[in-house]
Amino acid sequence: MHIQAENLSIGYGSKNILEHVSFELEENKIYGLLGRNGTGKTSLLSVLAAFRKPKAGRIMVNGEEPFENAAVMETILFVYDSNLEDETEKVKKWLRMNAAFRPNYDHDYADYLCRRFNIPVNKAVKDLSKGLKSAVQVVDGLASRASLTIFDEAYLGMDAPARELFYEEVLKDYMEHPRTIILSTHLISEMAGMIEEVLIINDGTLLLQQDKEQLLERGTTVTGPKEKVLAFTEGKKRLKEQQLGSTMSIMIDAVLSDQEKQQAKAENLELGPVALQELFIHLTEGAEQHAG
Numbered sequence: 208m209h210i211q212a213e214n215l216s217i218g219y220g221s222k223n224i225l226e227h228v229s230f231e232l233e234e235n236k237i238y239g240l241l242g243r244n245g246t247g248k249t250s251l252l253s254v255l256a257a258f259r260k261p262k263a264g265r266i267m268v269n270g271e272e273p274f275e276n277a278a279v280m281e282t283i284l285f286v287y288d289s290n291l292e293d294e295t296e297k298v299k300k301w302l303r304m305n306a307a308f309r310p311n312y313d314h315d316y317a318d319y320l321c322r323r324f325n326i327p328v329n330k331a332v333k334d335l336s337k338g339l340k341s342a343v344q345v346v347d348g349l350a351s352r353a354s355l356t357i358f359d360e361a362y363l364g365m366d367a368p369a370r371e372l373f374y375e376e377v378l379k380d381y382m383e384h385p386r387t388i389i390l391s392t393h394l395i396s397e398m399a400g401m402i403e404e405v406l407i408i409n410d411g412t413l414l415l416q417q418d419k420e421q422l423l424e425r426g427t428t429v430t431g432p433k434e435k436v437l438a439f440t441e442g443k444k445r446l447k448e449q450q451l452g453s454t455m456s457i458m459i460d461a462v463l464s465d466q467e468k469q470q471a472k473a474e475n476l477e478l479g480p481v482a483l484q485e486l487f488i489h490l491t492e493g494a495e496q497h498a499g
């Protein structure tokens with residue numbers, strides 16, 4: 208599914224949460240949407256899923272506006288922390304009812320997933336634990352095979368083995384049935400491996416959209432004798448400094464040239480990678496937050 212967001216403004220009442228947001232999402236790719244608490248991830252995803260209208264700008268999904276467009280809506284699935292407290296239907300029936308709106312729904316796959324997540328399918332949805340309620344929504348999200356599938360912190364309440372299972376199934380099913388997937392998450396270190404392209408929203412707008420591997424090249428940790436590390440990182444954007452005795456480690460935001468890498472090697476400086484979560488923390492550090 209191809210998505211074009213043009214100069215979006217999103218907000219509530221007179222308050223704008225996001226402004227001047229433009230991006231393009233390609234078909235068959237896994238995107239990671241990252242942002243601090245309250246920056247507007249869920250609000251942006253609700254607009255992408257045509258649950259809400261932007262205050263300004265527009266979204267085009269395969270060249271069509273999705274809002275109140277049934278044909279487009281059935282190809283978009285938004286898994287979010289919806290309130291299932293009053294959902295008296297049994298899991299089995301609830302899944303079947305949702306499937307009716309999903310042309311690509313795979314019932315066998317849904318059954319298989321229910322077994323893998325140990326979901327008691329004859330229980331009412333409202334009576335499931337928090338983690339199993341999330342699992343049921345994940346089952347719905349995966350088995351629907353919607354061309355645009357959005358998982359907005361879909362793992363809430365799931366324990367570590369269940370989350371592992373979720374990640375495993377997303378990747379496996381994506382390989383077999385490629386589609387556009389957006390993962391919005393705070394568990395960056397757990398989910399970084401799945402993400403192909405990163406979008407970071409911060410300070411009321413889109414801070415960056417970049418291929419994950421390219422983004423990771425921006426970060427390097429330089430470790431070695433203090434004087435040498437300080438000299439090597441002079442003039443580069445320093446993100447974090449740590450010192451242990453005479454050894455120093457400085458994290459920099461800079462793409463190093465081959466020449467600089469050779470220089471570091473000649474000076475016995477160790478160059479190491481920076482994890483996506485670390486980069487995210489530093490890229491969004493100190494920004495004004497919109498929470499509240």
Ligand SMILES: Nc1ncnc2c1ncn2[C@@H]1O[C@H](COP(=O)(O)OP(=O)(O)OP(=O)(O)O)[C@@H](O)[C@H]1O
Pocket residue numbers: 219224242243244245246247248249250251497498499
């Ligand atoms: N229905 C609403 N009415 C008014 N303000 C809202 C509404 N929903 C969200 N907001 C506000 O919009 C801002 C963005 O919220 P949103 O849930 O989109 O952020 P988020 O990035 O998903 O946050 P988190 O990471 O904490 O889940 C917050 O300040 C929030 O209080």
